[in-house]
Amino acid sequence: MTITQDGSRSTAGAASERRGMNLTLRIWRQKDPTVKGKMVTYKVSDVSPDMSFLEMLDVLNERLILDGDDPVAFDHDCREGICGMCGVMINGMAHGPQQTTTCQLHMRKFKDGDTIDVEPWRASAFPVIKDLAVDRSALDRIIQSGGYISVPTGTAPDAHAVPVPKKDSDAAFDAATCIGCGACVAACPNASSMLFTAAKVTHLGLMPQGQPERNDRVVNMVAQQDREGFGGCTNIGECSAACPKGISMENISRLNHDLLGALRAGARPKS
Amino acid sequence: MTVTDSGQRRTPKAAKTNSVFKKVVMAVSGIVMLLYLVAHVVGNLKVFAGRESFNSYSEWIRTVGEPAVPSYTVLTVVRIVLIVAVVAHFWAAVSLWRQAKRARPDRYVTKKAVAQSYASRTMRWGGVIVLLFIVWHILDLTTGTVNPDGDASPYDRLVASFSNPFSTAFYVLALILLGMHLRHGIWSATQTLGQSNKRRERTVNAFAIAFSTVLIAGFLLVPFSVLFGLVD
Ligand code: HEM
Ligand code: SF4
Ligand code: FES
Numbered sequence: 001m002t003i004t005q006d007g008s009r010s011t012a013g014a015a016s017e018r019r020g021m022n023l024t025l026r027i028w029r030q031k032d033p034t035v036k037g038k039m040v041t042y043k044v045s046d047v048s049p050d051m052s053f054l055e056m057l058d059v060l061n062e063r064l065i066l067d068g069d070d071p072v073a074f075d076h077d078c079r080e081g082i083c084g085m086c087g088v089m090i091n092g093m094a095h096g097p098q099q100t101t102t103c104q105l106h107m108r109k110f111k112d113g114d115t116i117d118v119e120p121w122r123a124s125a126f127p128v129i130k131d132l133a134v135d136r137s138a139l140d141r142i143i144q145s146g147g148y149i150s151v152p153t154g155t156a157p158d159a160h161a162v163p164v165p166k167k168d169s170d171a172a173f174d175a176a177t178c179i180g181c182g183a184c185v186a187a188c189p190n191a192s193s194m195l196f197t198a199a200k201v202t203h204l205g206l207m208p209q210g211q212p213e214r215n216d217r218v219v220n221m222v223a224q225q226d227r228e229g230f231g232g233c234t235n236i237g238e239c240s241a242a243c244p245k246g247i248s249m250e251n252i253s254r255l256n257h258d259l260l261g262a263l264r265a266g267a268r269p270k271s
Numbered sequence: 272m273t274v275t276d277s278g279q280r281r282t283p284k285a286a287k288t289n290s291v292f293k294k295v296v297m298a299v300s301g302i303v304m305l306l307y308l309v310a311h312v313v314g315n316l317k318v319f320a321g322r323e324s325f326n327s328y329s330e331w332i333r334t335v336g337e338p339a340v341p342s343y344t345v346l347t348v349v350r351i352v353l354i355v356a357v358v359a360h361f362w363a364a365v366s367l368w369r370q371a372k373r374a375r376p377d378r379y380v381t382k383k384a385v386a387q388s389y390a391s392r393t394m395r396w397g398g399v400i401v402l403l404f405i406v407w408h409i410l411d412l413t414t415g416t417v418n419p420d421g422d423a424s425p426y427d428r429l430v431a432s433f434s435n436p437f438s439t440a441f442y443v444l445a446l447i448l449l450g451m452h453l454r455h456g457i458w459s460a461t462q463t464l465g466q467s468n469k470r471r472e473r474t475v476n477a478f479a480i481a482f483s484t485v486l487i488a489g490f491l492l493v494p495f496s497v498l499f500g501l502v503d
Contacts, residue, residue, distance in 0.1 A: 028380070039380055092383035117381040124374055189387065190367070191374035192290075222291055231374035232290035232367040234394065235459040241386035250468045257465025259291050269289075 020046030021112040025060065027072055028119045033127045033135075039117070049108035053096060054079060054086060056107055057118075073131040079103040081244065084179030087186060088132045089119040094183035094242040101181065101244045121186035125193070125228045136182045138228040139196060143180075145224035145270075146217035147200040149209050168206045175202040177245040184239035184247070190231030195239035197221050198255035199247045205258055215262035222259055223269030290370060291463070293363040298460035300360040305453065307353060312489040318502055322426045329425040361402065368395055390455040397448040404445035411438070433497035442494050450487035454479050 022045045030037025044060050051059070054076050061071035077083040081104040090096030096105045110116060118132060126134040164172075176199075184195035201218050204210035210217070226232075233252060240249050317328045334342040384392070407417065411432050415421030420431035433439050457479035461467045467475055496502040 026380075089379060089381075092379060092381035093385060119379055119381070122375055122377050122379055124376055187385070189392075190371035192371075222289060226290050229374055231371035232293060234294075234367065234391065235455075235462045236388075236391045237386040238384065248469055249462065250472065253462045253465050253467035255465075256291060256294075256463055260295065260465055263292075 020048050021107065021110065021114070023047055023056075023110065023113075024115040026115065026117045027131070029072070029131055030120075030128050032130060037128065037131075039119075047107050049106065051107045052079070052103055053090065053105040053107065054103050073129070073133045075133045076103055082179060084181035087121055087181045087183050089117075089121065089186060091117050094121075094187040095181075095244055099242070099244060099246065101179075104244075121182050123182075123185050123191040123230065125191070125230050126182060126185065134182075136180070138225075138230070139180050139182060139193065141228060142193065142197055142221055142224045143200060146213065146220040147204065149204060149207075150213065151209065162208050164206075164208060172203050172206040175199045175206075175247065175251055178203075178243075178247055179245060181244060183242045183244060185230065187238040187242035188231065188233075189236055189238060190234055192233045192239075193225045193228070193230040194233035194252050194255070195243060195247055195249075197225050198251035201255045201258055202251040205254070214258065215265055215267035218255060218258040218262050219267045219269045222255075290367065293367055294459075294463040296359050297363040297367075298463040300356040300363070301456050301460055303352065303356040304360065305457075307349070308486060312486055315490065315493050318426070318429065318493055319496070322424070325426045325429075326424050357402070357405070361398075364395065364398055388455060390451040391459075393448065393451055394455055397452050401445055401449050401452060404441065404449075407441070408445075429493070430497055430503055433494040436498075439494045439498060443491060446487050446490050450483045453483040453486065457482060 022043070025042045025044060026039045027042060028037050029040045042060060044056065047056050047059070054074070057072060057074055064071045074086070074088060076086040078085070081101045084101070086102040087095060088102055090102065090105070095102050097109050098105050120126075120128050120132045121134045121136075125138040126136055128134050178196060178199035180196065182193075182196070185191055185193045188194075201221060204217060205214050235249070235252065237249055240247060314328060314332075317325045333346055336342075336345045410416040411418050412425070412428055415423075415428055418428045418432055419435065420427055423431065433442070458467075458476055461471075461475045493502070
């Protein structure tokens, strides 16, 4: 099938005078979680280098719909790199060749004539819903198992009422930037969610408000990620290299440190 | 966030043992084996002090502690500790390997490695080869079962083994794999035991490389010396 975008419908705006790129896409198509999927080839022409990767997929989908075909399902929400919904595997790299989210990846990162493989995150804990959309609710359940602070409701306390050392607040903030996109799992040769879990354990474990539940949090979150069927971490480092927020490996060490301390202190996971 | 109904979710067999616990078993047993290797390489260098010295060192290993404890006591304790370490290490490795397989049953059509080192990629199969090597190595130089000169003294067994180019080649290959195993293993164990952070990361990795290189060079010195006739 050939899909050609006609010039008058270009969404490229400022770049419309420039000649667009012609690309071959090989996209994973899978009807639902129960059937086997396969790669299907599509051609997209006159792609502006200023489009985001998702806009390029939108263009493809518009044509597919006009042709009466089933559009490619993919997840997205904010399209500004903060919600973490848009993860797909592009040419074998989580979120593609740039360390950012798919919605913030621009087509200028590709060349005219390129063939681009697009696949869903692959992990048994992330079942494919349809095509490129996967169910990442396993990450939500990890958060539910301990990634929170139980505080009484009421008026918010003054921001400076509880002092936090600058070093800790910086490290906690860095960890808190995790958007739960799942790229770490997707990129990991073991399909481990360790970087995600470690980011939350670090974020809350460094804050004074996180102390009362610190031991229970780490044992329960690790138990839940095992229960969800994620792999075990072997410190390879693909996760951190793929993470759009640059969450570092040191968080994993901190999780391990907390876990060993918690187990020694007698904390055991809720069954 | 979209949620598939739980019936559609392929809920795998829950991991029976905490995955981080398995890593700790791996790290601790790895460090035990590592400490043994340091003692082992130092002992090997005795070969350069000549046949007498090497053979009496071998005798000493078996009788050390006498008369406070009967001969072979210390050696037996060391052997038991090492067997436990190997079994525990192997159990944890296989168990995490299987967990990883279950965690991604469908492979990517296209997957690019962005950050992983060759060492980290060869931990599993490299480990299996090292294990086979350890078995062969014991049959060759400890029991003499597969040694061309099995009944000779420890020194002569060593020379006989390394006079065979195939045996030397296997030894060299296994040691290079072991060196890479330790290069990633030392870094990984530091992470697993929660002792790493951004500031230390470079130092840990530099130490892992330097340590493995020196250790393996020490082990390789012996076969190469036999090969070049420095020891005969
Ligand atoms: C002299 C023998 C050996 C020594 C000194 C050694 C040492 C180590 C060390 C220190 C670690 C790091 C532990 C951690 O990640 O926390 C490790 C990891 C590992 N070892 Fe060994 N090991 C040896 C033999 C073996 C054997 C025979 C296997 C057989 C399969 C094996 C498989 C593994 C695997 C799969 C890992 C985990 C890799 C990773 O963390 O990425 N090792 N080893
Ligand atoms: S740690 Fe990074 S890659 Fe993993 S879910 Fe969070 S933001 Fe995404
Ligand atoms: S759509 Fe929200 S991060 Fe990409």
